[in-house]
Structures are given as C-alpha cells and as structure tokens.
Amino acid sequence: MLHVDIPSVATIRQLAEVQAPGCVSIYLPTGTLPSDAAQARIELKNARDEAVGILREAELERGRLGLITEALDDLIDDENFWIYQARSLAVFVDGDHLTSFRLPNELSSRVDVSDRFLLKPLLRTVTFAQTAFVLALSQNAARLVEIVPDTAAETVTVPDLPTDAASYVGKSSIKDRAPVRRLQGSEGQKVRLRQYARGVDQALRPLLTGSGIPLILATTQPLDGIYRSVNSYQGLAPRSIEGNPEDLSDQQLAEAARPILDEIYAQQVQDFNDRFATFASQGRAITDLSDIARAATAGAIDVIAFDIDAVVNGTVDEQGAIAIEDADTAENYGVVDEIVRRAVRADAGVLAVRAADLPAQTPAAALLRFTL
Template identity: 50%
Template sequence: MLYVDIPTRPEFATLIEVRADACVSIYLKTTPLTQEIVASRIEFGNLVREAQRQLEEAGLDKRRLAALVEGLHDLLDDDEFWKYQANSLAVFATPDRIRTFRLANELTSMVQVADRFHLKPLFRAVTFPHSALILALSENAVRLVEMDADLPPVTVKVPDLPKDAASALGKSTLNDRTFSGRIHGSEGQNVRFQQYARLVDAALRPVLAGREIPLILAATGRLPAVFAQVNSYPHLLDDSITDSPDRLTDAELAARARPILDAAYAEQLQALHALFDQRTGEGRSTTDISGAARAATFGAIETLLVDIDAVVPGFVDEETGAVTFVETDDAVAYGVVDAIAARAFASGARVLAVRRDDIPGGGDLAAILRYPL
C-alpha cells in the first residue's frame, strides 16, 4: 500500500493563500522501496541547495534563510520520514513552516522559489491519480484491493468487512423467506443482496472517507446493480469488472481494472474537449494566458486545463489580472500559469493539471468560461 497524503480542497486553499518573503516548492521523484530511497534524498539535498542559491542572490535576510534551510535539512535527515514514501514528494517550505505531501503520481523533480508556492504539479495528484481501489464482491467473499501504476496491488485491511453474504446476515442461505413475508427465491435473494451490500458499504465508509480516487467494482450477476443502488462513495466508476472476482488474484484484478481506469480518464478529457469547442462558439473559452489571467481574477473560469510541466515566469496583477512576462525564472518571479490555476481554484473552478497534448490547442492552458469576457 502506498503512503499517500492527498491534499484536500481546504488544504489547497490554505497553500494558495500563503505569501511570505521566501516560499520554496520542491517536487521530487521518490520510491516506496525504502532500500532505494537514497538517490531521492541526494536529489532533495541538491534541490535545497538550488533554492538556497536563488534566495541568497535575491538578498533574503540571512536569519530567515538560515531558518528555512535548517528546516529542510532537518527533513532531509529524518530517516523515519524517508522510510515511508510513494512515487513523488511535494514539499512546501517557508522560514516558519514546512508541509509535505506524498503522492502516487510520478512528477518531474523541480524546485521553485517565489513569494508564493508553486502548486500546479500538485493539482495532478487529484486530477488523474493513476491509482484505484477495486472492490471484489461476490456472494462467497469480499475484499478491497488497492492498485497503482508502478507497484503490485495489495489487499487493504477493512475492519468489519463481511466475509460472505450468508454469514454476514446470520443465515445459512440467502433464499429463506424475508421478514415482510415475500416469497423466497430470486426476489428474497435480491433483498438479502441489498442487505449484504449495505453492510459492505458501511464497512468501507471509514476507509474511503476523504479519498477521491476511483473505485472499480468487480462482481457478476445481480450484485453490480444492487451495490450501485446502496453505494455511498461518490467516485464509483460506472464500468465494472464482470469476471467472477473469486477466481482472480489481486494482480489479475488490477490488470482488468487498468483499461477501465484509462477509459474513464479518456472519457473525462473527451467531454472537456467537446465542451471547450462548444463554448468557443459562444465566446466562452480561451487559450490565451493573458485572457485566462483576467478571467481567473474576476472569477469567470469554470474549468481550467493547465500543462503540468510548463513554467512561464512573470507576474499577475492582483487587481486587474494583467500579466507581465519575464525571461528569468528567479526567486522574485513566479509561474504565471500556476498563479492563474490558483486564482481559478479559489473562485470554485475545476482545475486539471494534464500533459500538453491533452490541452485543447496544445498550449500552456485552456479555460472554459462561465460567461463571455
């Protein structure tokens, strides 16, 4: 199981609002394999030195710089912290505080220094996490499996998860007469399946609370429809694995789940591209950075797609949204597209960090607007 800390919307909002004399954002490729984490720690140290160099050139107060660097070195020296990692690590540091998030996505290692945090890559963690949970549900057994793109799937321990349908309901069979007197057989069995599914859903709630990764159901017969009726987790995908999960290993379940997950992501992007084209005809879209900055400043962006890797240094006016581009990405300038994403997010927009090829027009960003500007 990956050790992940997916940021919640309130945590995003808190990071967006931070302003300080030095905000260091570090994204680092890591590994869940503790014996191979040394390389990541060495690279982290190199990124810290680069941040220190930029801040020295910018003339940051020496005491403030020392406090920031000391905090980052304390993190670097924390052996216990480095034992439990995922595929990437995001570190946000000021001289006063450090926040870390362990992420399932493989992000490009980088360091950004400014008066605010660089958050665009972090949006990727909640856009397309490339991880999923698989609920293997049958009358005879139930288990929850967590899958990730780069690690073997594992069975997740779920307290109070039923072992099977009959024992969960205290029955020797699911075909006996129901309390209301309805006949046994298929009708009574449907009632029992609903009771069973509700017990499974109740056991999953504490484990799934606060999570946003997709849930894929593996079940046959009537169970997929029955579970869909009682499911309380909002990220259950419509498509399911239709093979009997009793005969499948965790690895085989993950192999069957991967095309479903990829199709779900592709469907989301296709729908957004279609909506972008429609809104273009209505004058409610833009791929222009300056136009998007103005729209974000005035809360006009409904959905924003941004290139996860691109950094366009500059400044965005707090009042008007006017953009000033600069050639050098130093400790003074910050990422313009990142600032646009932060403002859009703060106004309630849906923000997706994607690869450039997935952006309409193939540029740094594409915005779908709430109204024409």
C-alpha cells in the same frame, strides 16, 4: 500498499492563498520500497540546499530563512515519516508551516522558490492519479486490491470488511428465510445482499473518503446494481470489471482495471472539450494566455485545463497583465502556475492535461462564468 495523502480541493485552495517571501516548493520521486527511502532523503537534503542557496541570494530575512531550514531538517530527520512512502513527495514550506503529500504519481524532481507555492504538478495528481482500488465483490468473498503503475497489484487489509454475504447477515446461506417480514426466494436474497453491500461500503469509507482515488467494481449482477445503489463514494467508476472476481488474481484485476482508468481520464478530457465547443459559441471559451490571465484575476473562470508540461517564465500583475521573462528566478513564479493559482482561489475547476488533450495549441484553455 502505498501510503498516499492526496490533498483535497480545499487544501489546495489553502496553499493557493499563501503569498509571502520565501515560499519553497519541492517535488521529488521517492519510490515505493523502504529501501528507496535513503536515496529520497538524500534528494530532499540536496533540494533543501538548493532552496536555501536561492533564498540567500534573494536576501531573505535571516530569521525566516532559519525557520524554513529548520522545518526541512525536521522532515529529513523524521525516521517514522520515511518508513511509509508512495511514488513521489511534494513539500511546501515557508516561514510558518511545512505541508507534505505522498503522491501515487511519479513526478520529476523540482525545486521552486518564489513568493507563492508551485501547485501545477500537484494538480496533475488530483486530475489523474494513475492509481485505483478494485473492489472484488461476490456473495462468497470481498477483497480490495490496490492498483499502482509499474508495481504489482496487492490486496489491502481493510478493517471490518465483511468476508462474505451469508456470515455478514448471520445466516448459513442468504437463501434462508428471513426472520423479519418472512422474506424468502429472490426477494429475501436481494435484501441480504443489500445489507452485505452496505456493510462493505461502510468498511471502505475510512480508507476511501477524501482520497480522490478511483474505485472500480469487479462483480456480477445482481451485486453490481445492488452495490451501486448503496455506494457512498463519489469516486466509483461507472464501468465495472465483468466476470466472477473469485476467478481473477490481483494482477488480472489490475490489467482489467487499466482500460477503465484510461476511460475515466479520457471522459474528463472529452467532457471539457465538448463544453469548450458549447461555450465558444457563447463567447465564453478562451485560449489566449493573456485573456486567461485577466479572466483568472477577475474570478471569471469556471474551468481551466492546462498543459502540465508548459513552462512560461514571467509574472502576472494585480490587473492580470502578463510580463514574459527569459529566465526562472525567485521573483518570477511562472505565468501558467500563477494563472492556475488565481483560478483555484476563485473556486474554478482545474484539469491538468497533456498538450494534445487541449482544444488548441496553447498552454491553457478556459471556460468562463461570464464574458469579460
């Protein structure tokens, strides 16, 4: 099982609020096997050295530089931390705090030093994690399978997960007559299946809550409808894997889950583009980067979609005016990155996409709460 800790929107917003000299953002691939940890630690050491070199050139105050270096060294030397990894690691450190996230996406290595954190790659993980859980649910069995790109699917151990419907409700068969209200037949069976489904949902809560990872249901009727009626997790996919999951291996479930994951992402993109067309007719949809920067500064953005690969070096001033520059330095933090940061601070929805998914050939597109 991957050891992921995907940040919540509230956590990302907290990171977006940070603005101080010497903010270091590090992204690096870590691999999923314990044997990959040694190489990942070496890469983090190299990233530390690169960041420290940039901070020295920028003449960061020596005491603050020392605190940043010490925090990174502590993480590098933390043996327990490196035992459990996902596919990528994101580290954010200034002179006051170090925050790290183990992510299911495979992100490219990057070191960024500025007076604010680089959050754009992190937001891709929140938008489309490319990993999922499949709940294989039948009357006779329940198992949770983790789906990860380029890695074999595997069953996850879930404490207190009911093993089957009959034993969970204390019966030899869910068709037995119920001691309360003397329910029997199909009515009594549905009552017991609902109790079973509720027990499964409760067992999954500690693992799923706050993770943001999609949950895909693999089951048949009537359990499909029954489980959905008691489900408490917002990330449950609208479409299920059809057929008896007892007949499907973990890998077969993973193969069946991939198209559903693609559908979830495609629907997010389609919903944005449909709304963009509607908002455009109201004068509340924009694609010009200068306009988007001013809107983000004014807190006018409702939702922003941006090209995860777009790089526009430069700065955005306090009024939202853009200044484009040729090089990436510790003083210029990237225009798209800053626009997204300001949008996040104003509680805007954020969608990190590929260029082809945007409604126009531009680094970003935004829906406005009000016209400017």
